[in-house]
Amino acid sequence: xxxxxxxxxxxxxxxxxFTMKAKHRIQQSPAKSQSAKSxxxxxxxxxxxxxxxxxxxxxxxxxxxTEIFLINYxxxxxxxxxxxxxRDCLKYLNEESISWIDVVGLGHEDTLREIAEIFKLHxxxxxxxxxxxxxxxxxxxxxxxxxIVQMAVLNKEGTGFFLEQVSLxxxxxxxxxxxxxxxxxxxxxxRDRIKLNRGLIRKQAADYLAYAIWDAIIDGYFPVLESYGxxxxxxxxxxxxxxxxxxxxxxxxxxxxxxxxxxAIWPQRDILNNILRDENNLISSQINVYLRDxxxxxxxxxxVIENYRDFANGxxxxxxxxxxxxxxxIMKTLTVISTIFIPLTFIAGIYGMNFNPDKSPWNMPELNxxxxxxxxxALMALIAGSLIYFFWRRGWFKDFSSSKKG
Numbered sequence: 001x002x003x004x005x006x007x008x009x010x011x012x013x014x015x016x017x018f019t020m021k022a023k024h025r026i027q028q029s030p031a032k033s034q035s036a037k038s039x040x041x042x043x044x045x046x047x048x049x050x051x052x053x054x055x056x057x058x059x060x061x062x063x064x065x066t067e068i069f070l071i072n073y074x075x076x077x078x079x080x081x082x083x084x085x086x087r088d089c090l091k092y093l094n095e096e097s098i099s100w101i102d103v104v105g106l107g108h109e110d111t112l113r114e115i116a117e118i119f120k121l122h123x124x125x126x127x128x129x130x131x132x133x134x135x136x137x138x139x140x141x142x143x144x145x146x147x148i149v150q151m152a153v154l155n156k157e158g159t160g161f162f163l164e165q166v167s168l169x170x171x172x173x174x175x176x177x178x179x180x181x182x183x184x185x186x187x188x189x190x191r192d193r194i195k196l197n198r199g200l201i202r203k204q205a206a207d208y209l210a211y212a213i214w215d216a217i218i219d220g221y222f223p224v225l226e227s228y229g230x231x232x233x234x235x236x237x238x239x240x241x242x243x244x245x246x247x248x249x250x251x252x253x254x255x256x257x258x259x260x261x262x263x264a265i266w267p268q269r270d271i272l273n274n275i276l277r278d279e280n281n282l283i284s285s286q287i288n289v290y291l292r293d294x295x296x297x298x299x300x301x302x303x304v305i306e307n308y309r310d311f312a313n314g315x316x317x318x319x320x321x322x323x324x325x326x327x328x329x330i331m332k333t334l335t336v337i338s339t340i341f342i343p344l345t346f347i348a349g350i351y352g353m354n355f356n357p358d359k360s361p362w363n364m365p366e367l368n369x370x371x372x373x374x375x376x377x378a379l380m381a382l383i384a385g386s387l388i389y390f391f392w393r394r395g396w397f398k399d400f401s402s403s404k405k406g
Contacts, residue, residue: 055123057109057130064105064181066112071100071194073202078194086114098206099174104182106130119144119169119176129167129178136267138274145170145282147271149214150264153184154223160257161224163264166217170210170282177213186220187213207283211290218294221265221301225308228258232311239315243322251319255312262305269298336396340387344380351376
């Protein structure tokens with residue numbers, strides 16, 4: 001589901017409907033205008049219209065159908081079940097093993113409400129899960145812990161990224177994850193670890209599974225940032241070689257995309273800080289050690305984003321300076337040409353006044369000279385040559401040749 005603003009509703013309805021799109025595809029598109037690009041890449045959170053009752057959910061008509069996948073595991077075995085019905089999850093919740101219920105798609109309201117009933121989710125929890133995107137946050141309830149985060153996944157084309165809301169509901173022996181679609185998630189490594197029994201994941205409780213998924217979401221930001229580091233280098237080289245209006249548009253788009261990344265990752269630092277600071281019976285003290293590592297990664301990501309934003313602002317200044325230098329070189333060239341032709345134009349203007357030499361001996365007597373015209377051309381050539389030699393001695397032509405090679 002891709003965020004668009006090209007609607008016919010009122011400005012308030014446009015804002016409400018657009019912010020309901022949690023899935024944002026952010027990538028370069030040369031065919032779009034700058035204003036259209038800025039609309040696509042600006043990332044905002046959902047808010048309800050004034051007067052909306054609490055717990056009201058809105059199903060987007062373009063949302064993917066709701067599917068349920070379950071992985072039930074313990075130290076001895078791991079079982080994966082696809083395309084479950086919500087009531088089929090009950091038998092797994094009563095077992096001593098750990099159950100990971102992955103809900104993909106927000107298109108079926110009845111299915112989502114049945115899931116909320118089975119897992120005893122508060123109406124406000126269901127509202128935060130379905131009405132997307134929400135600001136990343138953590139909320140503690142009696143029987144579960146709700147964690148909402150934004151997942152960034154690098155586009156397969158390598159020219160942008162996807163932002164998707166992922167909701168984690170942590171219970172005593174289960175973890176419920178809700179996402180818009182499963183094609184672009186970052187959970188493949190976690191599934192492989194459970195399947196192949198790698199590491200500690202099958203020896204730990206559900207809180208470790210929540211940490212593993214959250215850690216995978218956070219680590220998904222690094223490939224995105226690596227691609228933006230390469231883009232910054234490409235833009236820097238483009239500014240040096242041949243800055244154009246397209247370059248300016250790309251710099252502006254880069255700044256907006258980095259702002260979207262910052263808004264997606266920044267609140268997660270506060271969430272981790274709150275979980276580490278406050279005690280919770282669903283997260284053991286042993287898991288806090290791993291969560292501190294997640295916190296360090298988030299801080300590192302924020303630092304990289306801030307550095308890239310500074311680089312983007314520097315690219316804008318660099319572009320303006322480069323364009324200004326290019327204009328100065330053009331003006332310098334025009335000035336040299338004008339300076340050479342000004343005295344020649346002056347001489348040509350004098351002899352173009354058409355005074356009659358027969359009326360007065362002072363009216364341009366040289367017009368009757370035998371060598372008058374060749375001498376006039378020679379004088380003009382001498383003046384032009386002298387000016388060219390003067391500029392050459394001053395090194396102006398050397399500047400022209402170096403700028404042309406660059």
